[in-house]
Amino acid sequence: HKKEMKHLSVIICHLVMFLCVSTIIPFGDGRKFHNNCQKYHKNYKDSCTSTTTIFNILSFGAKANRVSDDSKKLVATWKMACKTPEGVLQVPSSHKFLIKPVTLQGPCVGHVTLQIDGALLAPSKIGSWSKSNLFQWINFKWVHNLTIQGSGTIDGQGSNWWAPVKSKHVLDIKPTALRFYASEDIIVRDITIKNSPQVHLKFDNSRGVKVDNVTILAPENSPNTDGIHLQNTRDVELMHSDIGTGDxxxxxxxxxxxxxxxxxxxxxxxxxxxxxxxxxxxxxxxxxxxxxxxxxxxxxxxxxxxxxxxxxxxxxxxxxxxxxxxxxxxxxxxxxxxxxxxxxxxxxxxxxxxxxxxxxxxxxxxxxxxxxxxxxxxxxxxxxxxxxxxxxxxxxxxxxxxxxxxxxxxxxxxxxxxxxxxxxxxxxxxxxxxxxxxxxxxxxxxx
The missing domain is CATH 2.160.20.10 (Single-stranded right-handed beta-helix, Pectin lyase-like)
Incomplete structure (x- = not known):
């Protein structure tokens, strides 16, 4: 009788483990990392939960060689994180990803963290941008309850846009690096944003914004490269940040x-x-x-x-x-x-x-x-x-x-x-x- 009970207990234990893993790791692309949560959320302990799931962009086929276009891989990773109650999109350190203009759209199921420890690079050549995508590079639309954080860099590689020479590709429009449209409860912290073709960080028609400990850099002679731009946005706190640009x-x-x-x-x-x-x-x-x-x-x-x-x-x-x-x-x-x-x-x-x-x-x-x-x-x-x-x-x-x-x-x-x-x-x-x-x-x- 005792042996049967022990055997039954092992079966039940394995069944529970299977159900947990199946729930937490959809399609094998995420992994539970509650034990390492502080590594990703630093001093913000309230953002850690037992159901946090991480989706690494490399697991979705991103090449991270600075040449191949990893835009679709970024969007695919975002969609998975967006469908998860506590999803984390991870851009790992020591990797650089070439990203063409993308829109990361909500609303999402729950809180999403974009963990940037590596680098996201915009196309450096103006001819690589289509005329339909000149307004912004990385666009967040209808996103609620999002945290962007990490030790990495968002690099607009905008030097070719700053020259006074007119181009048939540019007209009078230059892209913003990061734009939030109609979004709420947004936190941006710790990351570096640099060399945007124009504005670096824009919040448009949004509310509940917090920017903390970011670094925004562009040369003094770079035109219209505002650091943080607010428009039709309320309930905002911008703090503890270093900003040096051309505007x-x-x-x-x-x-x-x-x-x-x-x-x-x-x-x-x-x-x-x-x-x-x-x-x-x-x-x-x-x-x-x-x-x-x-x-x-x-x-x-x-x-x-x-x-x-x-x-x-x-x-x-x-x-x-x-x-x-x-x-x-x-x-x-x-x-x-x-x-x-x-x-x-x-x-x-x-x-x-x-x-x-x-x-x-x-x-x-x-x-x-x-x-x-x-x-x-x-x-x-x-x-x-x-x-x-x-x-x-x-x-x-x-x-x-x-x-x-x-x-x-x-x-x-x-x-x-x-x-x-x-x-x-x-x-x-x-x-x-x-x-x-x-x-x-x-x-x-x-x-």
């Missing part, structure tokens, strides 16, 4: 709200910017933006808001706080006459700007400490300059072309320790008149 380190466009940016090292580039907003008389609405505890060095601009003439809308409740600047040409900027070409037509009307705080902006500038060029039709109101300490840069060129600060059609208060001392006379007192408040209220309704 804005962070660009915040229309439709963005509840954005918290902190502990960013920015430079080279064009600083941290809202805009340009309102181009071609379009509607633009941005609110509740906080940028704090960051360093901006060797950039053209520091903390900036830029809008086009003729636009409609409202920028409100924006704070730049505790920003250390070093050798920045224009550390504090509001420009309601933004123009990115040699000549722009003068237009009446402007996007209203109110409730903007610049506080504890400290460091050195090379051209002009403050540049507030606001519209005579719709002046900037409720502007607060407090504890601003900006001195000319030292060195053979520092301070040689220093300009006096500009404060045009700007209303608010200047308080605290102010260097240069002329800042205390920068802002007009009052609210800019009843017509300004009326315009602001009407734009509030539009937004």
């Amino acid at each position: 804005d380190c962070i660009s915040i466009q229309t439709g963005c709200s509840n954005v918290h940016i902190h502990h960013i090292n920015c430079g080279p580039g064009h600083g941290i910017s809202l805009g340009g907003l309102g181009k071609d008389k379009s509607i633009a609405c941005v609110s509740d933006i906080l940028v704090e505890n960051s360093n901006i060095q060797n950039t053209l601009y520091g903390a900036r808001i830029k809008t086009w003439q003729g636009g409609i809308g409202l920028v409100k409740n924006v704070t730049f706080s505790n920003i250390q600047v070093e050798n920045v040409h224009f550390p504090i900027v509001i420009n309601q006459y933004y123009c990115d070409r040699s000549l722009c037509q003068n237009q009446t009307g402007s996007i209203a700007i109110k409730g903007v705080i610049f506080t504890k902006i400290i460091g050195t500038y090379s051209t002009q400490p403050i540049h507030l060029a606001c519209s005579s039709d719709v002046p900037c109101t409720d502007i607060d300059l407090s504890d601003i300490q900006l001195k000319p840069s030292r060195g053979p060129l520092g301070g040689s072309q220093v300009q006096q600060l500009l404060c045009s059609n700007s209303y608010g208060t200047s308080t605290g320790s102010l260097i240069p001392s002329s800042i205390k006379y920068c802002l007009n007192k009052g609210g800019g008149g009843g017509s300004v408040h009326q315009v602001s209220r009407s734009y509030d309704e539009v937004c």
